Amino acid sequence: MRVTMRVDGDEVAADIDRPGESLLSTLRDRLGRTGTKNACEQGECGSCTVLLDGAPVCACLVATAQCQGREVRTVASVPTVLRDAFVACGAVQCGFCTPGLLVSAADLLGREPDPGEEAIREAIAGNLCRCTGYEKVVEAVRAAAEATADGVPRVPARSHLHHNQWINVVTIPQGGTGNGEDTP
Amino acid sequence: MTDTAGGVGHSPIRPDARSKTDGTFDYASDLRLPGMLWGHTLRSPHPSAAVRSIDTTAALAMPGVAAVLTAADVPGANAYGLITADQPVLAADRVRYQGEPVALIAADTLDLARLAAEAVAVDYETLEPVTDPEAAVAAGEYFRYQPVRLGDPDAQAAAVVIAREYAVGMQDQAPLGPEAGLAEPAPDGGIRLHVATQWLHSDLEQLAPCLDLPPERIHLEMSGIGGAFGAREDLSVQAHMAMLALHCGRPVKMMYDRAESFLGHVHRHPARMRYEHGADEHGRLVYVKARIVLDGGAYASTTDAVVGNAASLAVGPYEVEHVSVDAWGARTNNPPCGAMRGFGGVQTCFAYESQMDALADALGLHPLELRRRNAVAQGSKLITGQTVDARDPRRDRPGGAPFSPLADLLDRLDALPAPAPAPTARPGGSGDTTRGEGVRRGTGYGVGLKNVCYSEGFDDHSTASVELRLEDGERVARVHTAAAEVGQGHWTLQAQIVRTELDVDRVELAPNDTRIGSAGSSSASRQSYMTGGAVRAAAVAVRALAAGRDLADGPVEATRVFRHRATKPMDPVTGQGDSHVQLALCVHRATVDVDVELGLVKVVELACVQDVGKAMNPLALEGQIHGGTAQGLGLALMEALLTDGGRVQNASFTDYLIPTALDMPPMRIELVENADPDAPYGLRGAGEPPTLSSTPAIVAAVRDATGLPLTRVPIRPEHLTTGRLP
Amino acid sequence: MTPPAGFDFHRPADLAEALRLLAADPEAVPIAGGTDLMVALNYRRARPRALLDLTGVADLREWTDEGAAVRIGAGVTYARVAAELGGVLPGLAAAARTVGSPQIRNRATLAGNLATASPAGDGHPPLLATGATVTAASAAGERLMPIGDFFTGPKRSALRPGELITAVTVPKAAGPQQFLKVGTRNAMVIAVCSFALALDTGRRVLGTGIGSAGPVPLRAGEAEAVDLPWEAPDRFGEGLAVEFGRLVAAAARPIDDVRATADYRRHALAVCAARALRRAWAEAHPEGSVRCG
Numbered sequence A: 001m002r003v004t005m006r007v008d009g010d011e012v013a014a015d016i017d018r019p020g021e022s023l024l025s026t027l028r029d030r031l032g033r034t035g036t037k038n039a040c041e042q043g044e045c046g047s048c049t050v051l052l053d054g055a056p057v058c059a060c061l062v063a064t065a066q067c068q069g070r071e072v073r074t075v076a077s078v079p080t081v082l083r084d085a086f087v088a089c090g091a092v093q094c095g096f097c098t099p100g101l102l103v104s105a106a107d108l109l110g111r112e113p114d115p116g117e118e119a120i121r122e123a124i125a126g127n128l129c130r131c132t133g134y135e136k137v138v139e140a141v142r143a144a145a146e147a148t149a150d151g152v153p154r155v156p157a158r159s160h161l162h163h164n165q166w167i168n169v170v171t172i173p174q175g176g177t178g179n180g181e182d183t184p
Numbered sequence B: 001m002t003d004t005a006g007g008v009g010h011s012p013i014r015p016d017a018r019s020k021t022d023g024t025f026d027y028a029s030d031l032r033l034p035g036m037l038w039g040h041t042l043r044s045p046h047p048s049a050a051v052r053s054i055d056t057t058a059a060l061a062m063p064g065v066a067a068v069l070t071a072a073d074v075p076g077a078n079a080y081g082l083i084t085a086d087q088p089v090l091a092a093d094r095v096r097y098q099g100e101p102v103a104l105i106a107a108d109t110l111d112l113a114r115l116a117a118e119a120v121a122v123d124y125e126t127l128e129p130v131t132d133p134e135a136a137v138a139a140g141e142y143f144r145y146q147p148v149r150l151g152d153p154d155a156q157a158a159a160v161v162i163a164r165e166y167a168v169g170m171q172d173q174a175p176l177g178p179e180a181g182l183a184e185p186a187p188d189g190g191i192r193l194h195v196a197t198q199w200l201h202s203d204l205e206q207l208a209p210c211l212d213l214p215p216e217r218i219h220l221e222m223s224g225i226g227g228a229f230g231a232r233e234d235l236s237v238q239a240h241m242a243m244l245a246l247h248c249g250r251p252v253k254m255m256y257d258r259a260e261s262f263l264g265h266v267h268r269h270p271a272r273m274r275y276e277h278g279a280d281e282h283g284r285l286v287y288v289k290a291r292i293v294l295d296g297g298a299y300a301s302t303t304d305a306v307v308g309n310a311a312s313l314a315v316g317p318y319e320v321e322h323v324s325v326d327a328w329g330a331r332t333n334n335p336p337c338g339a340m341r342g343f344g345g346v347q348t349c350f351a352y353e354s355q356m357d358a359l360a361d362a363l364g365l366h367p368l369e370l371r372r373r374n375a376v377a378q379g380s381k382l383i384t385g386q387t388v389d390a391r392d393p394r395r396d397r398p399g400g401a402p403f404s405p406l407a408d409l410l411d412r413l414d415a416l417p418a419p420a421p422a423p424t425a426r427p428g429g430s431g432d433t434t435r436g437e438g439v440r441r442g443t444g445y446g447v448g449l450k451n452v453c454y455s456e457g458f459d460d461h462s463t464a465s466v467e468l469r470l471e472d473g474e475r476v477a478r479v480h481t482a483a484a485e486v487g488q489g490h491w492t493l494q495a496q497i498v499r500t501e502l503d504v505d506r507v508e509l510a511p512n513d514t515r516i517g518s519a520g521s522s523s524a525s526r527q528s529y530m531t532g533g534a535v536r537a538a539a540v541a542v543r544a545l546a547a548g549r550d551l552a553d554g555p556v557e558a559t560r561v562f563r564h565r566a567t568k569p570m571d572p573v574t575g576q577g578d579s580h581v582q583l584a585l586c587v588h589r590a591t592v593d594v595d596v597e598l599g600l601v602k603v604v605e606l607a608c609v610q611d612v613g614k615a616m617n618p619l620a621l622e623g624q625i626h627g628g629t630a631q632g633l634g635l636a637l638m639e640a641l642l643t644d645g646g647r648v649q650n651a652s653f654t655d656y657l658i659p660t661a662l663d664m665p666p667m668r669i670e671l672v673e674n675a676d677p678d679a680p681y682g683l684r685g686a687g688e689p690p691t692l693s694s695t696p697a698i699v700a701a702v703r704d705a706t707g708l709p710l711t712r713v714p715i716r717p718e719h720l721t722t723g724r725l726p
Numbered sequence C: 001m002t003p004p005a006g007f008d009f010h011r012p013a014d015l016a017e018a019l020r021l022l023a024a025d026p027e028a029v030p031i032a033g034g035t036d037l038m039v040a041l042n043y044r045r046a047r048p049r050a051l052l053d054l055t056g057v058a059d060l061r062e063w064t065d066e067g068a069a070v071r072i073g074a075g076v077t078y079a080r081v082a083a084e085l086g087g088v089l090p091g092l093a094a095a096a097r098t099v100g101s102p103q104i105r106n107r108a109t110l111a112g113n114l115a116t117a118s119p120a121g122d123g124h125p126p127l128l129a130t131g132a133t134v135t136a137a138s139a140a141g142e143r144l145m146p147i148g149d150f151f152t153g154p155k156r157s158a159l160r161p162g163e164l165i166t167a168v169t170v171p172k173a174a175g176p177q178q179f180l181k182v183g184t185r186n187a188m189v190i191a192v193c194s195f196a197l198a199l200d201t202g203r204r205v206l207g208t209g210i211g212s213a214g215p216v217p218l219r220a221g222e223a224e225a226v227d228l229p230w231e232a233p234d235r236f237g238e239g240l241a242v243e244f245g246r247l248v249a250a251a252a253r254p255i256d257d258v259r260a261t262a263d264y265r266r267h268a269l270a271v272c273a274a275r276a277l278r279r280a281w282a283e284a285h286p287e288g289s290v291r292c293g
């Protein structure tokens, strides 16, 4: 059975071989669009989040055949400023959750350009991240929200540069040898 | 050493950041090749059974199925393992845990391979599984027993004695990227594997005998890794997809779904621990006795080393002269356990920190004060007899006492401002279970001590090659190692080191593979120290070679193997010995709001001070602390694989819960640079310590709010409400 | 299980067509948001030969104001219930806000929740508490079922083969409503237990619904009959709230499972029910000196 839809602006067609094939497996295994990740196929992790006609959904829970004639947007359609914010804020570690988080965050910023911390946490509560503890993700969404008109995210001043109250790096002065060139 | 932009101490942009944010970064599960087949593993549904027969006829007859392989098809030795080769590639006549691989299928699609697996008929004779680790130990079924003996604990008199039993559940690493890989048969009869692993060379060593191939005919290449945390230490898809690819003469891809992933990798050892602490009336520890039983499950994996850590770190960073520790790693028919972030340090840390809190409570001392009074200092000895080396002549304690890195961290933690009294979110979240009803706030502290790098005499080393060349007049460096970038930012760090040592701007990273020597595993918080050390040594060598040479004449290259100073095994009878290279300390303060009537917890804030030796990349370090702390929060409040008769009850993200953005609170972090003169740049391994200390801190805070003893993690709501009237 | 030889994916545009297709192809499994069904398909717990997609059925997509009640079309998602019906159906909207994650709520439908008939379905307790009515239709016609008759066992309902749920009709709130859901995580969690309460201050009636604490979602009949001091609202005391909680807990029939013990569920229900009643009473009588807490 052939299904046609728009994915990130491209008109695409996929031949599926069972009625319940998920949009996630069609994107990844048939269309080679692997930017959308598979970490559970249970709707629990949000790694597969895409916008279906503008609303964030888990691609693993949408039957491809339900997408006939519909519009799908993946990480590839996420605004650059948000990506830049994730990068600059350190919101990316292994990055497996990142495509899904970016789509959820982009949707939030589209609806609510100046979200507070709680709104951000609510919006990404369906996106599990095992690496970052979410703090830098929240920071990144804020940084994107506060971006300058020309699209530069406003990254919070880091203490190792500015000693703000949140993160301090304290160097204990060493007597004697220290950490010089002659260490192994 | 120069302060180069993007060098050591800076937080340059990750080299993998772009591709990870536009979807083009290739994780193992994203790989594919033309003509490729999909592999799938058939696993035992029984925790213990004899395999009478396997009938593959029906599966093989399905159109699109290319192969069904069983134990008889394993080309070489049917056994592998990280330390001991005791685990079959495919079960031959016996299965010892639920999820043990029994047969392999290759088919045109993954869906078809899975369907074919259902058509394989295995005749099992189920056997009674051994599921109680205590009973296993009593029957002599254990992988390792490690005692520690110091002084004479039985002969001591103490003003206060606290004796309690603790239990830690089976935590799963739950990396988001599932186990996956792609195997390509090579024209020379060998095999090329694209895998997401923590240690390429260990995979190679284990694979060669199983595949009956000389190591040089097996080529491993790292593919993108979606988190690891210990779950990628042991082999998963490697041998299986290699067998299928060699058999079919076609590329084979494998990828687990989440349910299979929960069964397809080892977990954190669940533990039962009995601790007795005796202290004098000032709160100074007089003696500690501990009995620690870790459940290793069905196969050895890294249980040996985990038991060593549990035993040697059993008391934590505290001075005590009389100690008796007995630690076992039991062999049962429960899921195999092995490496997970914190590696044997997590379980005992929960117990000894709980004991320290109980002592403080009994003596009416502040928990931080009790810890300060017992904190190890420069020159004090760990329970293994190893001397604590934390020189800092300018920062001695009042009264001329030697510098205590722990007391220093505790003072700093204490000085961090407390969170605002008004909560931003309530326990129970959107469930609206409380609007303040029944909510009490609590504060707690936790201290963690973790060894960095491999211990107990292991030949720990890493290899790096650095090349410097001229390209269009610009000096460009290239680094090659086999070290796994699991997300921690190790690629960034390598580039930083090269920039600093060679004063270059452009650093290229060659793909991580087995064409270069081993880097060891991205585990034990060791990669910055070890591969960082190797990259630095190679870069320093290149600098020397390049001096006085014109790069226009050709590139300069150097390869170096880096070793840390040797360690010693623990004495099998006394546990004594300088078994560790480096120790890292982290301290946490947790603030929680507990709905004491419903037993629901909201962590309001976590504050953390960690000694990182040298903040090589502050941004990445913060990320390690956030993530490690979150995993500790998970263990404290929600994460446990539950087994019943050896069967896992919750192998899904529906019922194995990991923290969401609404569970993790904002953090306050202070990084302390108390340099280790023996380590590259003075750095201290940093990935694991926060996972140790956050769990006991959160539990202590919940205790503070509820007044309950709480001796088990994860805490379940019913632990907080049992015996309470509605 | 063998792969389907041929397969069908029906995309009816209106209800009549959907019912015709279902009658012609009784094996076809309805799919709405897919948030229950697709998990089962992804994990090969079911392998239907045909699916009947309800997302394109125009007649199911909207909710309508029927005066005293709101008729929620089977295709209305939880995201819309939460965003659009908070004013008239506060209990159901509160439940909707706790369902899964934003991604799940954007797809999951109230009707899908009902058809799955999990005892843990969050939509069920508020429907029980308010006395909602389920409308089912087949090629043979339409029938109405009081919500209390709908659930027949764990994941079993009174829905017959060939029938679709077309709408759920929920009486508008006639007083304060509460929904409390207990879970071991602060977001995205299946209920350990849940409790819904609807106070009808005009008719002086109390409605209840219990989730995840029995083979089916339950009402607490005896608790609904507690003697509330309607004439002297400030005589509402702690003892009454506690007694109400006790009766709700007594009505539950929970089991031990991986999520919690039966004892805990009973305990938590007692706490939640008492809180719900205190809150509702205080909201209904803002002037009175009601002790609350």
Ligand SMILES: Cc1cc2nc3c(=O)[nH]c(=O)nc-3n(C[C@H](O)[C@H](O)[C@H](O)COP(=O)(O)OP(=O)(O)OC[C@H]3O[C@@H](n4cnc5c(N)ncnc54)[C@H](O)[C@@H]3O)c2cc1C
Pocket (backbone or CB within 6 Å): A042, A043, A044, C029, C030, C031, C032, C033, C034, C035, C036, C037, C038, C039, C054, C074, C098, C099, C100, C101, C104, C107, C108, C109, C110, C111, C112, C113, C114, C115, C116, C120, C121, C122, C123, C163, C164, C165, C166, C188, C189, C190, C191
């Ligand atoms: C990650 C995750 C979290 C979840 N969290 C929650 C939660 O917190 N609370 C909760 O209650 N549920 C939760 N669920 C379950 C699920 O989202 C709900 O049950 C949802 O309401 C199902 O609706 P749906 O439209 O997606 O149903 P579908 O999956 O499309 O269908 C479910 C079943 O109903 C049938 N069906 C659907 N529509 C009709 C109809 N109109 N007539 C007849 N039969 C029909 C289908 O054939 C199928 O058997 C969660 C699910 C996931 C994956």
Ligand code: FES
Pocket (backbone or CB within 6 Å): A037, A038, A039, A040, A041, A042, A043, A044, A045, A046, A047, A048, A049, A058, A059, A060, A061
């Ligand atoms: S893969 Fe879809 S939610 Fe996890």
Ligand code: FES
Pocket (backbone or CB within 6 Å): A091, A092, A093, A094, A095, A096, A097, A098, A128, A129, A130, A131, A132, B176, B226, B227, B487
């Ligand atoms: S960065 Fe690894 S899961 Fe989020």
